[in-house]
Amino acid sequence: MLALSLLLAVTAAGCGGDDGGGGDEQAATDTGEDAGGEPQRGGTFRIQTDAFEWTGNFDPTGEYLGTALGFYSSLLVRNLMGYRHVGGPEGNELIPDLAEAEPEISEDGLTYTFKIKPGVKFAPPVDRDVTSKDVLYAFKRIGTPSLVAQYGFYYSVIEGMAEFTEKGGLSAKGTNEISGIETPDDQTITFKLTEPTGDFLFRLSMPAAGPIPEEVAKCFMKAGEYGRFLIATGPYMLEGSDNLDATSCKSMKPLPGFNPNQRLIMVRNPNYDEATDTKEARENFVDRWEMTLNTNAQDIFDRVKSGSVELAHASEPPEVIREYTQNEDLKKNYHSDPGDRTWYITMNLTQPPFDDIHVRKAANLIMDKEGLRRAWGGSVKGDIAQHIVPDTMFNDELEDYAPYATEGDAGDVDKAMEEMKQSKYDTDQDGMCDAPQCKGVLHVTRTTDVWKAMVPVIEESFRKIGIQVTTREFEDSYTVIQTVKRQAPVSSTPGWGKDYADASTFMVLFDSRSILAEGNVNYSLVGLTGEQAKEVGAAGTTSGIPSIDADIDECNKLQDDERLSCWQDLDQKLMEEIVPWVPYLDANADFVTSDAVTHYVYDQFAGEPGWAHIAMDPSAG
Template sequence: SGFDYFAQLPSTIPVPQAKDTGTKYKEHVVSTGPYMFQTNDLGKSFTMVRNPNWDPATDPNRKALPDQIEVALNVNSDDIDNRLVSGDLDVAIEGSGVGPSAQGRILADQNLKANTDSSLQARIWFTVLNADVAPLDNIHCRRAVMYAADKTGYQRAYGGATGGEIATNLMPPVIPGAQQFDTYPTPNNAGDIAKAKDELNQCGQPNGFTTSISYRAERPKEKATAETLQQSLAKAGINLEIKPYPLADYLKLYAGKPDFAKANGLGLMVYGWGADWPDGYGFLSQIVDSRTIRATGGNSNLGVRDPAVDAIIDQAVNEQDKTKREQDWVDVDKKVMDDAYMLPGIWAKGLLYRPQNLTNVFITNGFQMYDYLALGTTRK
């Protein structure tokens, strides 16, 4: 039902058969668009320049304003923010907004604040509760975590209300057909220790338990998330040992590799997800469908394994009626929350900063981020 969205992903863009080198294709990508790769240092940086073979008449949706685009990868987020504010960088391609320190500086300066934008995004910051790690293999222990979590602290980790709205379920309100609901309500979203302890009793851990929580080391907001969860869960007797792992291999070798996560007791794994495209399948399928989990690692589903969830996904994928299909995706959301596999943190609302040299800037409704294809710059 979402095939038109699926067909526009990088992984499904057609490649001339003679140029298809399989896994090596990323080393030399063939261009039919306005830009082509000049340099491509995998995992570090790449530069794109004008493609002399591109015909604008065949591509009316893109203006292709800059002559050259330089992209640096795996850069410290604070460095990115500082370079943005100083005008040394045009845009942060991650699109989730500046970090807490830069945010405070920007909001305190009216001149800098005038160069900001904010909108609710098709993105959620959340924490997976790993049922492969005892005692979280017991649903009541997972529910204890859900009740004990202070979501106001989660929100503060991302810069407060400027950084996003407290999430009570998975699908952000900007996804067509999404519904807001709260399976684990707590007073002022600050946690309910009494209910958490009741769930601990039901799972046979009346005195609480100890497990580990992982996050991507280069993400200060995720570090702050791990710390605030450590503090709030401790009130219910759930003790968290914090373990940072490199961002570049977080999914390939650590949190996204089931055997490693289980062997190292990663009961909680901090993560985030933005919709591949703005509908239920584009948002949910890769983070809740158990059939996407590979033993070799590289997973974005870090631990949701439920045949009932998979069955509703299949129903949604084959549903022709849009209204019924959207309700199916809401049912997927509700089932995952009932199972307490994922702790929703916040629906992202990043403070986006645009230097004065950036031109033709607007937020695309599809992804609630800057439309990178439209950007221009006065930089020479």
């Protein structure tokens, strides 16, 4: 059997390093852990957010929001392999969770066999031990098209997965099984792969691969439905789970603990047995978690400061950043850690004028990235991004690579106009986009303060090269850009954080095999074919779009330094030969807490607070 350490080589120091900030504002806490005395058990931890932008209504099969992944992994769902939920490189390392131990792996790297821990139970009302069949059922849901598993492409390497999906998954008539997953008994599950996959264990740590009880979930076969009925295996559960009447599909009513537009409330799971877990992974100090919506970001931070809210999960207004980074009494409550996340403007390769590579290059040269960073709050928010994958994930080996560098990162009109002259949309080659397609170009963005502050910077930058954008703010802006038939030409909505510590988790955004009609994350439609365009509802320029699928496959075969180098080369190819994005920020993960938070820990895997280890003064909430 292969040693597990060989399979984990892809973690290669991608997420340690510096604070990612620099400049004139310095956060007080950037170590991933803030000890405030001996942590106590108890308390209601109140979180307020300025947007509930769930991409899959909290159904683990389809949900692809980093915030949700953090809650699942820390508190609600126990996968075969999991994480410690701490900061730095240690937080990116895998450890057994639902599995008793590391898997047995065949010499050819194609077969993985796990033993499941006895005594791990589902929360009420299911009240039974988790078995191998529950993990298998999760994969059957991943392979069911109607459930829109947004990262289902990670599991296409499992033998028979593609065939299962093509037949309709769980919706197929007659018998339909995944040939590459075997469950010979309740404690054993074996995966057979079609090719060696160095990061397969990381893929198994994603929440969609966690156990799901068929007796409940079978009633919810539309995308996002199960999120309001989620049955936990972790230390917490959705409020009301113990009162769910699961005697029939009709008897089940949505749990009060989750409303996709209002709240997420989690309470202790009475069926959780600490003896099946480790303090290394979860300490579970808090009794109750309450996350509620407040669209007034300033009010959220005022509430944190006054002590009526423990943590702000919102975009900090610049005044808040200045206050917390300059006031000695408040610095301890401002936490900044490497986010392993890139924020970017995405350009749709099917929509004019961005179906022209020269326009996309000109967009990179004209964009005032420093202005965008100021809208976020300045240098404390992170470094200016010059390419796709955060430098920390490349061990800073591409930190000097900047193909569209401009003085002060403020954009360069002359360089941008020279590039624009080569475009078919510059009809007189004067450096301005003057064709009819350059006017009224839809720009999709969010309704929250930071994105509103970016709008004038984006509009003015594009105006300098003749592109007149019409900005529309959407509360569900992710839904808009993830629905291909909406044909959004350009959007400043997205950012992308790693799914796990390997650059492959950024490259899936450009894999044509990940394109979906809904829930699509390849916003630029890189690699789209004419046949695919018909299937997903894409219009515009749907032929001749470049593909990097073969490059991705080649990198995925490699390990260690060769793998890292391959991803670096592909990052540069994307920036120079395809140009799907205007990346502008390698973001830090910044959170503000109240004085009641006595022990703050950062979760490097999720890029979120380490909920499993956070503690508070129980008397405060």
